[in-house]
Amino acid sequence: MRSVIVGAGPTGLYTAIALARRGHQATVIDRDPGPGGGQWWDRKGVMQFHHPHHFRQQVTDALLAEMPEVWDGLLAAGALPAVTPGQFGVPAGLHCRRLTFERVLRSAAEAEPGVRLRTGHVDEVCSEQGRVTGVMVDGHQVEAGLVIDAGGRAGRLTRALRGPAAGGDCGAAYVSRQYTMLPGAANGPVNAPFGVIENYPGYTVAVFIHDNRILSVLIARASADHPLTALRTRAAFEAAARAIPALAAWTDPGCSRPLTPVLPGGRLYNSYRGQLNDAGRVALDGLIYAGDSVCTTNPVAGRGVTTSLLQARRLIDLLEEHGRDYVSCSLAFDHWCAGHIRPWFDDHVYWDADLVRRGSGQDVDLTRPLPPDLIMAAAPADPEIAKVVEPYQAMLALPSSLDAVQARARDSYATGWRPPVPPGPTRDELAGLVGAAAGSPDRPAEDAALSRAGGRAAPSGLAEGERVGLGARVEEGDLEGAVGNRAGLADELVQPLFGHHPAALVVDVGPVRRTRRLPVKQHPVSHRGSWCGRPHDQVQVAGVEAVGDLPAGRVRRGGLLARRPLSRQRPVVEPQLRRGRVDVRLVRYHAAGRSEVLGALVAGVVLR
Numbered sequence: 001m002r003s004v005i006v007g008a009g010p011t012g013l014y015t016a017i018a019l020a021r022r023g024h025q026a027t028v029i030d031r032d033p034g035p036g037g038g039q040w041w042d043r044k045g046v047m048q049f050h051h052p053h054h055f056r057q058q059v060t061d062a063l064l065a066e067m068p069e070v071w072d073g074l075l076a077a078g079a080l081p082a083v084t085p086g087q088f089g090v091p092a093g094l095h096c097r098r099l100t101f102e103r104v105l106r107s108a109a110e111a112e113p114g115v116r117l118r119t120g121h122v123d124e125v126c127s128e129q130g131r132v133t134g135v136m137v138d139g140h141q142v143e144a145g146l147v148i149d150a151g152g153r154a155g156r157l158t159r160a161l162r163g164p165a166a167g168g169d170c171g172a173a174y175v176s177r178q179y180t181m182l183p184g185a186a187n188g189p190v191n192a193p194f195g196v197i198e199n200y201p202g203y204t205v206a207v208f209i210h211d212n213r214i215l216s217v218l219i220a221r222a223s224a225d226h227p228l229t230a231l232r233t234r235a236a237f238e239a240a241a242r243a244i245p246a247l248a249a250w251t252d253p254g255c256s257r258p259l260t261p262v263l264p265g266g267r268l269y270n271s272y273r274g275q276l277n278d279a280g281r282v283a284l285d286g287l288i289y290a291g292d293s294v295c296t297t298n299p300v301a302g303r304g305v306t307t308s309l310l311q312a313r314r315l316i317d318l319l320e321e322h323g324r325d326y327v328s329c330s331l332a333f334d335h336w337c338a339g340h341i342r343p344w345f346d347d348h349v350y351w352d353a354d355l356v357r358r359g360s361g362q363d364v365d366l367t368r369p370l371p372p373d374l375i376m377a378a379a380p381a382d383p384e385i386a387k388v389v390e391p392y393q394a395m396l397a398l399p400s401s402l403d404a405v406q407a408r409a410r411d412s413y414a415t416g417w418r419p420p421v422p423p424g425p426t427r428d429e430l431a432g433l434v435g436a437a438a439g440s441p442d443r444p445a446e447d448a449a450l451s452r453a454g455g456r457a458a459p460s461g462l463a464e465g466e467r468v469g470l471g472a473r474v475e476e477g478d479l480e481g482a483v484g485n486r487a488g489l490a491d492e493l494v495q496p497l498f499g500h501h502p503a504a505l506v507v508d509v510g511p512v513r514r515t516r517r518l519p520v521k522q523h524p525v526s527h528r529g530s531w532c533g534r535p536h537d538q539v540q541v542a543g544v545e546a547v548g549d550l551p552a553g554r555v556r557r558g559g560l561l562a563r564r565p566l567s568r569q570r571p572v573v574e575p576q577l578r579r580g581r582v583d584v585r586l587v588r589y590h591a592a593g594r595s596e597v598l599g600a601l602v603a604g605v606v607l608r
């Protein structure tokens with residue numbers, strides 16, 4: 001059977017290898033061309049690629065069950081098995097960067113006889129009489145009887161065929177930075193399988209141990225906490241890392257040195273979308289969704305690759321069971337996801353909403369069930385609670401397992417007990433010190449040197465995926481990090497392209513003959529060549545939508561409608577973006593010509 005898998009992330013690669021070993025011919029298509037020969041990988045479409053990942057035991061189990069050579073390859077590449085602190089020898093997954101994980105998994109897929117990796121953008125799922133016949137990739141059809149959409153959280157390919165996603169913004173944002181331990185330096189203290197986590201009222205910090213003595217330091221804040229956005233500057237991040245003991249123990253210049261600039265994260269959200277369409281039916285016989293394309297959860301609990309590979313394993317079994325009856329396979333998979341994956345999504349939605357509430361200064365609410373973080377926080381003081389919490393934390397028991405200790409934990413909180421706060425600055429002290437530090441001059445030359453040395457995030461803020469700028473087929477996944485850290489977007493993305501003049505968005509999709517000049521011009525005329533004679537395409541704007549809470553709140557959700565560009569007319573972005581003002585207005589002339597909708601994001605505005 002010929003199958004196409006859209007997306008060469010963990011879900012797509014794992015599924016392809018496993019299917020090939022069961023006799024399928026699997027073509028994996030991703031717009032990212034792969035790592036190339038160097039140390040770094042400018043991964044397209046996955047904004048979290050260089051942010052910290054911990055791979056749980058379920059991921060290890062999945063590899064050992066289907067492709068043990070990948071596990072061996074990861075260890076050979078410097079990854080380390082993780083253990084649960086205080087429980088000697090209890091395995092808890094893998095210490096590894098996402099870059100290392102994907103590189104090794106991808107090599108295994110490349111070596112697998114039944115798998116073919118292809119670079120390209122999947123534009124459309126093709127079908128006849130309700131049955132999948134393949135996909136269109138850059139204008140060419142690739143035939144397949146089965147298409148698995150493993151396009152991740154930002155993939156848009158099949159959205160129109162599916163019911164709406166449940167969920168929404170997590171209310172959290174984060175920045176991270178990679179460090180490398182100095183020769184001979186000892187690790188700092190740990191309190192979690194992945195390294196360290198400390199929760200303060202108003203912010204959370206973590207250290208993730210990776211492969212090859214590399215680690216990531218992470219600081220998470222409420223996304224509404226604007227003073228803490230300053231953490232994205234190097235000086236503020238370093239000041240915070242010095243002031244927070246759990247981070248200082250790992251980032252002291254005597255034990256480690258930075259490997260990357262500070263990497264701002266993109267939008268964090270919880271979403272769940274099943275296999276069925278609006279009418280509650282399977283939209284196409286032979287089209288199945290898996291991985292983050294089904295469920296995305298707040299990364300603070302590091303559950304995403306686990307829920308993805310659990311799905312992949314179940315789907316592979318169901319495909320074996322149901323043969324070519326893909327409709328019944330989709331239905332069975334949907335049912336299984338509803339029982340085994342959706343509970344993790346629901347868990348995060350409840351947890352995150354309560355965190356946002358408490359982040360605004362409110363106390364524990366004893367009139368409603370306690371969220372999981374409060375139950376977990378009560379565990380160290382009560383072995384009965386700990387017994388129930390441990391399997392939940394390890395994702396060996398579903399969130400409903402916590403119901404057994406709800407009452408017990410609530411009794412603790414009812415006495416007035418609250419989880420102890422670790423040593424370190426309060427949220428207000430942190431805001432004060434990062435605010436003061438953010439005013440000091442940045443050192444772009446050092447960031448550039450870090451970038452050249454391997455940690456190639458763009459200077460002053462944009463993570464590597466965001467620097468694709470307005471290349472062909474810019475998608476949400478490429479730019480969402482920039483929008484998540486709005487302050488940086490105007491300078492890094494919009495200004496260099498639009499300058500201080502109104503300009504239309506023209507995206508080059510042809511080969512660039514002269515690379516010295518940007519493929520963007522200020523007043524392009526529809527259906528004419530670009531100003532340096534290169535082939536080019538134009539963006540046709542079908543609509544404009546505000547994303548989240550925009551800078552200075554001047555552009556409100558839905559508030560753009562009155563001024564939205566009409567289909568086949570181009571948008572113009574006015575200057576002053578840096579001053580918290582984003583303006584989109586119609587161009588009276590030059591309707592856009594032959595075009596594809598590229599879904600570019602401009603300063604918190606999605607152009608469709």
Ligand SMILES: Cc1cc2nc3c(=O)[nH]c(=O)nc-3n(C[C@H](O)[C@H](O)[C@H](O)COP(=O)(O)OP(=O)(O)OC[C@H]3O[C@@H](n4cnc5c(N)ncnc54)[C@H](O)[C@@H]3O)c2cc1C
Nearest residue numbers: 007009010011031045053054122151152291292299304305
């Ligand atoms: C900040 C952050 C930190 C995280 N930390 C952790 C962690 O510690 N542990 C953990 O387990 N999980 C973590 N996760 C979640 C984890 O990253 C995801 O669960 C994982 O990436 C899902 O894999 P996937 O293969 O389903 O999708 P993805 O990794 O998103 O891959 C999808 C691929 O499909 C491609 N694609 C999409 N559409 C098309 C198209 N039309 N044509 C061609 N290619 C296409 C994309 O370019 C991409 O390469 C984190 C997530 C975030 C946001």
